[in-house]
Amino acid sequence: MRFIDRRAALTGLLGGVAASALPVRSVLAQTLEEAAPLGREWANMKWRRGIENQRMADLGDGTFLNPILSGDHPDPSILKDGDDYYMTFSSFESVPGIHIWHSRDLVNWRPVTAALTTNIGSVWAPELIKQEGRFYCYIPARFPEYRSNYVIWADRIEGPWSAPFDLKLPAHIDPGHIVGEDGKRYLFLNGGDRVRLTDDGLAVDGPVEEGVYDAWRYPEDWIVEGFAQEGPKLLKRGDYFYMITAIGGTAGPPTGHMVIAARSRSIHGPWEDCPHNPIVRTRSGAEKWWSRGHATLVEGSAGDWWMVYHGYENAYWSLGRQTLLDPIEWTDDGWFRARGGDLSQPIAKPRGGQAVPHGMALSDDFSTDKFGLQWSFYDPQPNEKDRLRRDSGVLHMRAKGRAPADCSPLTFVQGEQAYEIECEIEIDPGAVAGLILFYDRALYAGLGFDAQRYVTHQYGIERGRPANPHGRRMFIRLTNAYQNLYFDTSGDGVTWRRFDRGMEVSGYNQNVRGGFMMLRPGLYAAGEGEARFRNFRFRALGA
Known part of the structure; x- marks a missing residue:
């Protein structure tokens, strides 16, 4: 394969232009915000900043600004348990x-x-409930060769959680739990279907009933992805x-x-559609939040009512679907309506309640175990955790595979439009390791190195391999600045040099690749031997 040096080619084209006409720092240099490819029309929105400068919904003045959980927290299922609220989300291939x-x-x-420690496939839209003093989570999951729905349970929300029970429901997703007026437990499913559960909630009790609810239909000229009830x-x-x-389709x-x-006086129907449907819909691509849906109603501490649902942030499909909070009011006719508008403005916080410290630090000095709480493997084998060992910070x-595509990278969810991660990395001879932004095994971007050369990851393939001047130990800093990606490297963590390959990653998302995930930052180790990571640092950029 012939490689073209575009820098040399450009030099030849410029020909007689004097070198002095090209200053080291151009007067046309941009700020990070100016260089952002998309989404600048919402740059005026300002969040309160918390741990590591991460954005917080709580503005500290009695109002909040969505999202309540930024980054990929899709298909939220929320449970009110006395004064406490618990929420979980789809986790897909991360375990x-x-x-x-x-x-x-x-x-x-x-x-x-993290309640699920077994790889049961790609995890979609769970349902977290509490029934007769016990917590349950109903989980649809799929491997390419096997699909089903599962349930896990625990007597305490912190766990331990049980191993998954297979409900043998291969044709459905999105279970929604309810106890009927007959005292029986039911799961309502996608497509308007339903199945009854045994009294302990750990198995189905009879066949799936098809078409118990035929959902309201939007006008056929609306611009949607598909009906997808x-x-x-x-x-x-x-x-x-x-x-x-x-x-309407989630993307x-x-x-x-x-x-x-819809509503009914009986769990068995008939179901009456709300005359105000749709309750929530993004009506314009100019709005701050796209594809808003998948809602659950929940009562606030003081008796006010709210919806939690997800949406994509305008221009930031790569962040996945983020969790949004929308106030509702019940009307005299027994229906409800949303009051939060397009959720682009601050909203009065729910009355009552007590704030807990929000979020968590994403930096890791590896002195404590954050596996599960922060870090997850992508599509791991049963013994994948054996690859990890913490010792003295x-x-x-242990290396695996040949590249991020087949080495099960270790990744995490973050919710910032702009951020940087940095780590000291040391490798054995024969290993290759680095920092990446990982969507799935076919779409990722990042920078790694072996003992002689860098390896540039772009579009889910391994590209340029320039010489590595640092050998088997170096510091790498990865900056994702509003979906512009660039790297700096250092031999001592003090003096840094910009790596000569930048990327734009706004297209690393569901609408390009499928899979419903986000572009996750992470670590990888491939080849032979092992890689050693020290002092992983995360910092959100922006005000």
Whole structure:
């Protein structure tokens, strides 16, 4: 293969231009914000900043600004348990998964545990509930060769959580749990179907009933991804059971996803569609939040009511679907309506409740075990955790595969439009390691190195291999500045040099690749031997 040196080619084209006409720092240099490829029309939005400069929803003045959980926290399932709220999300191919977060005011959240430690496939839209003093989580999951729905349980939210029970439901996703007026437990499923559960909630009790609810239909000229009746969430209030459903497709056009409602006096129907449907919908691609949907209703501490649902941040599909909080009000006719508008402005916080410390530090000196709470492997084998060992502030990772595509990188969720990560990395002879932004095994970007050369990862392939002047130990800093990606390297962590390859990663997302995930920062080790990681640092950029 012939490599073209574009710098040399440009020099030849310039020909007689004097070198003095090209200053070291051009007067045309841009700020990070000016260089952002997309989304600058919302640059005026300012969040309060917390740990490591990460954005917080709570503005500290009695109001909040969405998202309540930034970054990839899709398909939220929320549980009110006395004064406490717990919420979990789809975790897809990341294991440990089913991360559970805790709040007492619906705005400030802290992580509690990762309830699922077994790889049961790509985890979609779970349902977290409490029934007769026990916590349950119903989980649809799929491998290419096997699909089903599972349930895990625990007597304490912190765990230990049980191993998964297979419900043998291969054709459905998005379970929504409810106890009917007959005292029986049911899971409502995508497509308007339903199945009854045994009294202990650990198995199905009979066949799937098809078509128990035919959802409201939008006008055929609306711009959507597809009908996709999914995400049923049910509650009993007064004389009615209410079913909240997502339709329109969870990605695709920004105007696709939406929230609709129906009600019935009996769990067995008939179901009456809300005359105000859709309750929530992104009506324009100019709005701050795209593809809003997959909602659950929850009562606040002082009796006010709210919806949690997800949405993509305008121009930032690469951040995944983020969790949003929208106030609702019940109307005299027994329906409800959303009051938060397009969620681009501060909203009065829920009344009552008590704020918990929000978020967590994403830097890691590897002195404590953050595996599961922060770090997860991508599509791991059963013994994948055996690759990791912590010792005296060093994370040892045994190498696997040949590249990020087949080495199960160690990644985490973050929610910033702009941030940098930095780490000291040392490798054995024969190993290659580095920092990456990882969507899936076919789409990632980053910088790694072996003992002689760098390796540049772009578009999910390994590209340029310039000489590595640092040998088997170096510091790498990766900066994702509003979806412009660049790298700096150092031999001592003091003097840094810009690596001559930048990238633009806004297209590393669901609408390009599928899979519904986000572009996660992470570490990888491939080849032979091991890599050693020290002093991993995260810092959000921006004000």
